[in-house]
Amino acid sequence: MKIKCIAVDDEPLALDLISKFIEQTSFLELAEKFDNAIQALGYLNSNEVDLIFLDIQMPDLSGMELARILDGKNQVRKPKIIFTTAYNQFAIEGYKVDALDYLLKPYSYEEFLKAATKAYQFYEKLETSSGENRSQDKSADYIFLKVEYQLVKVILKEITHIEAYKDYVKVYLKDKPNPLLSLTSMKNMEELLPSDTFMRIHRSFIINLDHIDSVTRNIVNIGKTQISVSDNYKEEFLKFMDKWMR
Numbered sequence: 001m002k003i004k005c006i007a008v009d010d011e012p013l014a015l016d017l018i019s020k021f022i023e024q025t026s027f028l029e030l031a032e033k034f035d036n037a038i039q040a041l042g043y044l045n046s047n048e049v050d051l052i053f054l055d056i057q058m059p060d061l062s063g064m065e066l067a068r069i070l071d072g073k074n075q076v077r078k079p080k081i082i083f084t085t086a087y088n089q090f091a092i093e094g095y096k097v098d099a100l101d102y103l104l105k106p107y108s109y110e111e112f113l114k115a116a117t118k119a120y121q122f123y124e125k126l127e128t129s130s131g132e133n134r135s136q137d138k139s140a141d142y143i144f145l146k147v148e149y150q151l152v153k154v155i156l157k158e159i160t161h162i163e164a165y166k167d168y169v170k171v172y173l174k175d176k177p178n179p180l181l182s183l184t185s186m187k188n189m190e191e192l193l194p195s196d197t198f199m200r201i202h203r204s205f206i207i208n209l210d211h212i213d214s215v216t217r218n219i220v221n222i223g224k225t226q227i228s229v230s231d232n233y234k235e236e237f238l239k240f241m242d243k244w245m246r
Contacts, residue, residue, distance in 0.1 A: 003116075003123055004048070007033040008040045008063065009055035009084060014105065018053050018084060021112045027120050037061040041069065049079045051119050053103075056085040071098065080122065082115050098183055125151045143192050145171065145182040152180060156197065160211040160222050162189055164204040172225075174211070201237050202230045215241065 009015040022030040034040040038061050056063040086105040101115040144151045163170040164186050170179035200206045205227045214221045218229045229237050
């Protein structure tokens with residue numbers, strides 16, 4: 001498997017170094033290199049790339065600004081980013097744009113390879129899960145969720161409910177004390193989950209209908225958790241309740 005890369009850095013020596021490191025790494029393919037983020041954005045608008053080695057501090061358009069633009073695009077498969085920077089205070093901002101890793105300048109080839117290997121492992125898991133998803137029918141009993149830097153197989157019947165949490169979702173599992181935190185949207189979760197078992201009853205909640213213990217007025221009880229049914233979703237939920245009580 002080859003990972004298609006671009007390198008973006010306004011410092012010529014830094015750009016030459018990262019390009020050299022990419023070219024001498026067998027599982028990476030250097031598609032192009034740029035000394036500014038605007039040119040890189042133009043290239044990315046018309047070319048598919050797997051991985052971007054991206055400097056943060058650049059004039060006109062910074063690496064972080066480019067990352068935010070790419071994060072906001074409606075793409076099925078967005079390129080992953082490894083930031084290359086002389087500053088370590090961007091960690092939290094990088095986490096928000098789902099950066100895969102950081103290379104703090106000056107870095108060695110050993111440090112570069114460690115970050116690149118993380119990208120290889122990510123795409124290897126993604127390729128494996130995509131193959132499994134293509135081969136399975138709609139009655140599949142599991143999904144894959146991205147949790148931190150790994151893909152986690154989640155058994156559908158173990159999901160009790162899902163809660164929106166900022167740019168993430170919390171996936172609660174039966175007999176597990178802590179939920180999985182996945183960088184995705186409630187809309188994406190609705191599309192992933194079978195509609196005959198999962199229902200959205202609130203802007204911030206999707207429930208597994210099989211795990212409902214009781215319903216009191218507009219409150220759904222799942223174990224010790226109480227979730228209110230909002231007005232926007234009440235009609236569909238009442239239809240389910242009519243069938244449930246027959």
